[in-house]
Amino acid sequence: MSNKTTINEIYENAxxxxxxxxxxxxxxxxxxxxxxxxxxxIRIKFNQVLVTIKAPDQLQIPELYRFESEDSKQGIIVGINxxxxxxxKYPGFKIFKDEALDVIQSFGKLFKLDKLNRTGLRYINxxxxxxxxxxxxxxxxxxxxxxxxLISSSKFNSLNMAFVSKANEEGNITxxxxxxxxxxxxxxxxxxxxxxxxxxxxxxxxVNNYLEESHGYTKxxxxxxxxxxxxxxxRGEMV
Amino acid sequence: xxxxxxxxxNADLADRLASTPLHYQCSGLSAVTTMDNIGGNxxxxxxxxxxxxxxxxxxxxxxPISVKVSREDDLFFAENETLRLYGSGSTxxxxxxxxxxHLMYFFEHYKNTPDSKLMGESLKLKELYKDxxxxx
Numbered sequence: 480m481s482n483k484t485t486i487n488e489i490y491e492n493a494x495x496x497x498x499x500x501x502x503x504x505x506x507x508x509x510x511x512x513x514x515x516x517x518x519x520x521i522r523i524k525f526n527q528v529l530v531t532i533k534a535p536d537q538l539q540i541p542e543l544y545r546f547e548s549e550d551s552k553q554g555i556i557v558g559i560n561x562x563x564x565x566x567x568k569y570p571g572f573k574i575f576k577d578e579a580l581d582v583i584q585s586f587g588k589l590f591k592l593d594k595l596n597r598t599g600l601r602y603i604n605x606x607x608x609x610x611x612x613x614x615x616x617x618x619x620x621x622x623x624x625x626x627x628x629l630i631s632s633s634k635f636n637s638l639n640m641a642f643v644s645k646a647n648e649e650g651n652i653t654x655x656x657x658x659x660x661x662x663x664x665x666x667x668x669x670x671x672x673x674x675x676x677x678x679x680x681x682x683x684x685x686v687n688n689y690l691e692e693s694h695g696y697t698k699x700x701x702x703x704x705x706x707x708x709x710x711x712x713x714r715g716e717m718v
Numbered sequence: 719x720x721x722x723x724x725x726x727x728n729a730d731l732a733d734r735l736a737s738t739p740l741h742y743q744c745s746g747l748s749a750v751t752t753m754d755n756i757g758g759n760x761x762x763x764x765x766x767x768x769x770x771x772x773x774x775x776x777x778x779x780x781x782p783i784s785v786k787v788s789r790e791d792d793l794f795f796a797e798n799e800t801l802r803l804y805g806s807g808s809t810x811x812x813x814x815x816x817x818x819x820h821l822m823y824f825f826e827h828y829k830n831t832p833d834s835k836l837m838g839e840s841l842k843l844k845e846l847y848k849d850x851x852x853x854x
Contacts, residue, residue, distance in 0.1 A: 663761070
């Protein structure tokens with residue numbers, strides 16, 4: 480990691496679209512039978528009930544339900560081996576942590592969870608960009624460099640990369656960086672998606688620590704991957 | 719630049735990602751899906767301009783210029799209210815290119831117009847335009 484100082488800033492024009500904290504545990508069929516009891520604990524805030532439909536060829540264990548707030552900006556996803564809290568209007572880490580832990584701990588208590596398989600904190604950013612002639616000016620936005628013989632990231636037209644890497648001794652980071660197109664195909668953006676995960680020796684009563692650790696790493700990653708130039712725009716220092 | 723060219727870039731990438739040579743299979747991570755229902759509101763956010771192409775050079779901005787692009791029927795409009803500047807085109811990119819041409823026009827205009835010939839808002843705009851670029 481870079482030696483740049485971690486900066487705790489709230490940005491006026493943050494590109495953050497969604498934040499998800501997910502916990503996976505050994506399959507627990509009682510979740511399917513008692514989901515109504517969990518719903519009773521969250522009904523006031525998350526009263527929209529949605530059922531996820533997966534394509535027949537998808538091998539993942541399906542999510543059972545998605546409970547959303549009325550404005551669909553926050554919600555909870557539940558399956559027999561996972562529970563996740565997501566928000567599309569990130570209120571800052573402290574409030575997000577309180578809300579996420581409230582959900583996870585309440586769920587964990589109801590279904591008597593103990594050991595966990597994985598925790599993951601995921602930030603999904605969308606950065607609209609303007610092409611410079613045909614070139615994707617990636618280095619105006621992100622501090623990434625790809626240099627192959629005769630090929631450089633300063634000449635990319637499009638980009639799609641995804642990788643999983645060891646973050647530190649404790650966790651892994653799954654990163655996706657790619658160009659995306661709006662539905663009406665008129666606007667382009669860079670999707671910057673990273674997910675810090677832990678998958679060894681996890682227990683439910685330490686989930687607070689896991690979330691703090693995940694946030695610390697992803698925050699520093701974000702601050703270092705965004706260029707100083709784009710940070711000016713994020714801070715509102717623009718014409 | 720035609721947006722179908724951009725679609726072609728993305729289609730080429732998708733094609734490469736979807737295909738694996740016969741007798742092989744993808745190992746580890748082959749695709750990372752995001753939350754399925756991220757909304758499309760990002761498409762209405764302004765995007766910054768950091769450089770302006772002029773002849774064979776690129777002029778660097780001191781601060782990014784925020785450009786909001788909207789669409790009305792078949793026309794796209796790129797605008798920045800602070801600079802009182804607009805561009806239009808039949809595609810998003812053409813509107814941005816038009817915007818940049820107007821930006822350079824007014825930059826040169828204010829550079830070459832003495833203060834004595836300007837008043838009120840024009841003087842304020844001249845100050846804004848004067849301070850746009852890091853170097854010429």
